[in-house]
Amino acid sequence: MAISFYKYQGTGNDFVMVDNRKLNFPAEDEELVKHLCDRRKGIGADGLILLQDHPDYDFEMVYYNADGRVGSMCGNGARCTVRFARQLGVIEDVACFLAADGEHQASVERDLIQLKMNDVKSIEQIGPDYYLNTGSPHYVRFVDNAEQLDVYGEGRAVRYNERFSEVGTNVNFVQRLSENEIFVRTYERGVEDETLSCGTGVTACALVAKINGMQSPIKVKVLGGELEVAFEQQEDSSFKQIYLIGPAKLVFTGTISS
Ligand SMILES: N[C@@H](CCC[C@H](N)C(=O)O)C(=O)O
Numbered sequence: 001m002a003i004s005f006y007k008y009q010g011t012g013n014d015f016v017m018v019d020n021r022k023l024n025f026p027a028e029d030e031e032l033v034k035h036l037c038d039r040r041k042g043i044g045a046d047g048l049i050l051l052q053d054h055p056d057y058d059f060e061m062v063y064y065n066a067d068g069r070v071g072s073m074c075g076n077g078a079r080c081t082v083r084f085a086r087q088l089g090v091i092e093d094v095a096c097f098l099a100a101d102g103e104h105q106a107s108v109e110r111d112l113i114q115l116k117m118n119d120v121k122s123i124e125q126i127g128p129d130y131y132l133n134t135g136s137p138h139y140v141r142f143v144d145n146a147e148q149l150d151v152y153g154e155g156r157a158v159r160y161n162e163r164f165s166e167v168g169t170n171v172n173f174v175q176r177l178s179e180n181e182i183f184v185r186t187y188e189r190g191v192e193d194e195t196l197s198c199g200t201g202v203t204a205c206a207l208v209a210k211i212n213g214m215q216s217p218i219k220v221k222v223l224g225g226e227l228e229v230a231f232e233q234q235e236d237s238s239f240k241q242i243y244l245i246g247p248a249k250l251v252f253t254g255t256i257s258s
Pocket residue numbers: 013065071072073074075076077136137170188189190191197198199200201
């Protein structure tokens with residue numbers, strides 16, 4: 001079977017994208033998805049995304065992690081899907097689409113994609129660390145020197161902690177750089193390694209930064225570039241009007257036989 005694909009990246013978080021509007025991509029085949037995401041034997045990506053029709057939305061985004069399993073929300077993947085939808089002519093500069101965690105709005109502003117994330121009602125504190133869901137589950141730990149950190153080793157220690165054993169978690173390490181800027185490194189569930197950026201992770205870190213005295217909007221440096229997170233915190237401490245803003249780019253297109 002020949003599969004036509006598009007490769008996109010958002011701050012270095014990269015995805016194989018398939019226009020599934022007129023296809024019936026066999027995504028239940030975990031080995032196929034894993035193969036396409038394999039960096040040596042396949043195309044290479046942190047995940048695979050199907051863009052498909054939906055009767056009530058501009059499109060639906062279906063996300064799979066690089067391990068072949070269907071994933072939860074992917075913030076960078078969603079920004080790339082919006083760019084992809086625009087390239088295909090599915091949308092113009094605004095979109096209302098469905099993802100794993102429900103409805104999202106987005107807009108295209110030149111190089112940047114502004115993505116509205118779902119509200120976050122609560123943040124759990126676990127010792128000095130935090131745990132919250134921004135569409136995907138995220139553990140957040142503040143550190144003094146994220147650059148020197150063993151993200152793989154320390155990330156796996158949390159990822160495979162029995163507390164998270166059923167669903168697992170992504171693990172983020174955050175360093176405060178200035179009054180309105182943080183640096184984030186993330187160990188991603190489903191990739192089972194550090195990625196260059198994680199959109200839902202960056203969002204989680206910005207909300208936790210607010211709890212620790214920082215104000216919206218928060219600039220976020222990641223290994224693959226820069227993002228911004230804007231939000232409002234309500235009196236009941238929940239977060240609304242959360243926006244993840246950053247670039248999303250087409251890298252190349254191709255055809256691969258499975
Ligand atoms: N890279 C993503 C997060 C993808 C989901 C994650 N791998 C999981 O399984 O929770 C992002 O940009 O949000």
